[in-house]
Amino acid sequence: MKIYKTKTTIVVLHNDEYYSSPLKWDEFINRKGLHAFILSEFKNWKKLSNGAQLIASELLAPIDTQEVWAAGVTYYRSMVARAEESKQSGGSTFYDKVYEAERPEIFFKATPHRVANPTEEVFIRKDSTWNVPEPELTLYINSEGNIEGYTIGNDMSSRSIEGENPLYLPQAKTYDRSAALGPCLYVPSSPIPPETTISMEIVRKGKQVFNDSVQISKMKRTHTELASFLFRECSFPTGAFLMTGTCIVPPNDFTLNIGDVVSIHIDHIGTLTNTIKEKK
Numbered sequence: 001m002k003i004y005k006t007k008t009t010i011v012v013l014h015n016d017e018y019y020s021s022p023l024k025w026d027e028f029i030n031r032k033g034l035h036a037f038i039l040s041e042f043k044n045w046k047k048l049s050n051g052a053q054l055i056a057s058e059l060l061a062p063i064d065t066q067e068v069w070a071a072g073v074t075y076y077r078s079m080v081a082r083a084e085e086s087k088q089s090g091g092s093t094f095y096d097k098v099y100e101a102e103r104p105e106i107f108f109k110a111t112p113h114r115v116a117n118p119t120e121e122v123f124i125r126k127d128s129t130w131n132v133p134e135p136e137l138t139l140y141i142n143s144e145g146n147i148e149g150y151t152i153g154n155d156m157s158s159r160s161i162e163g164e165n166p167l168y169l170p171q172a173k174t175y176d177r178s179a180a181l182g183p184c185l186y187v188p189s190s191p192i193p194p195e196t197t198i199s200m201e202i203v204r205k206g207k208q209v210f211n212d213s214v215q216i217s218k219m220k221r222t223h224t225e226l227a228s229f230l231f232r233e234c235s236f237p238t239g240a241f242l243m244t245g246t247c248i249v250p251p252n253d254f255t256l257n258i259g260d261v262v263s264i265h266i267d268h269i270g271t272l273t274n275t276i277k278e279k280k
Contacts, residue, residue, distance in 0.1 A: 001038055002184040002270070003029070003149070006058035011051050013184075014042055018051020025064040026238040029140060034148040035187050061117045061181040062140075062151050065238045068115060068179055070136070070155055071226045072105040073098045074219050074245030104221055104229055107169060109155065109243060110179040116154075118182035121277035124256055125175055128158035131256045131276075134246040135200040135264040137192070137216055139223055140185055142239045145231040147223055149187040152264050152272040153243040154180040176279055181241065186269045191223070192216070196267045200248050203261045210254060214247040 004011040010021040010028055019042050021028055031037055048054065098105045116122045124131040138153035156179065162172035186192075199213035223244060230242055256262075260276040 001035070001187050003038075003062065003187060004055050004184045005060045005062050005064075006054045007060060008054065008058060011048065011054055012038060012042055012045065013051065014038070018048040018054075019045040020048050020051075021045050025062075026066075029062075029148065029185060030142050030239045031148070032142060032144055032146055034142070035189050038187060055183075059118050059183060061115050062185040063112050063115055063181055063241065065112060066140075066240050067108065067112075067236065068110040068138075068153070068181070068241045068243065069230055070107055070109040070153075070173070070243035071221070071245050072107065074104065074221050074226070075214075075247035099220065104226055106226070106230055106242075107173065109173060114174070114176050114178060116177045116180040116274055118180070118272055118274070120180070120274060121177065122154060122156050122180050122262070122274045123175065123177040123277055123279045124156065124258075125158050125161070125171075126278055128160050128172070129255070130158070130160035130163070132157055132159055132250050132254070133200065133202070133256065133262045133264070133274075134243075135198050135248050135266075136243040136246050137196070137198060137266055138181060139227060139242045139244060140239060141227050141231070141236070141242060143236055145227060147191070147227055148239075149185040150192050150266075150269060151181050151185050151241070152183070152266050152269055153241070154262060154264055154272060154274060155243050155246065156180075177277075179243075180272060180274045182272045183270045188268070192268060198246075198248065199265045201263045201265075202250070202256070203263070204257060204259070209260075210250050212248045216244075218247050219245065 134155040194217035
């Protein structure tokens with residue numbers, strides 16, 4: 001089932017029918033056994049005849065007070081790309097060490113107000129010359145550390161800044177509208193299958209300039225492993241979102257332009273689309 005956050009209500013899509021929940025977003029999602037809760041409650045909720053229209057016109061990112069974190073170097077291709085961008089700074093060996101280490105790379109990505117809604121613009125930094133989107137399966141983890149749902153994340157990255165020095169990672173990753181989430185929170189009865197495919201398309205002036213896809217089975221680390229490290233010494237009263245890394249990396253001669261349209265599709269969840277803009 002899928003849960004959509006809109007400006008006026010929570011819309012639950014179950015068996016091709018739409019329902020409206022009276023609960024607030026944080027109260028709704030932050031619980032153990034979210035899937036079972038929805039199954040037990042949706043019959044008590046109002047059925048919507050205009051659910052699809054609400055989603056089309058009022059859709060927000062599926063986040064309220066949660067922080068967004070991210071895991072890096074979880075795929076081999078990502079490790080290679082990071083090593084390439086950091087070669088001149090002498091930091092290239094950091095990434096293969098992280099890829100092989102027991103401890104994953106986990107970093108803070110965004111507060112809720114820095115997250116772009118579906119179809120909203122995401123930003124590239126004015127002080128960066130090499131910018132890429134990173135399509136990522138994103139976990140919703142409740143306050144007890146249990147994975148309860150999944151969404152799509154766009155982890156916008158300033159590769160020229162990170163490439164100067166790995167210590168510049170926070171500036172390369174964290175800024176206004178450096179992330180997008182959506183279009184929904186997918187809540188299955190069992191973990192999302194490993195053959196799930198992530199794909200990304202970038203369109204410039206109506207022409208496709210990049211397209212690639214990968215299965216999440218190529219990830220070196222498990223979702224529960226990443227969640228456990230995030231919650232090891234941090235508490236999240238309303239849960240947290242964790243981007244799980246990317247294996248889709250545009251070639252080194254590619255950088256985003258203003259007006260590019262980035263569409264990320266993940267099986268079972270849907271498509272997240274955002275346009276590139278530079279903050280004024």
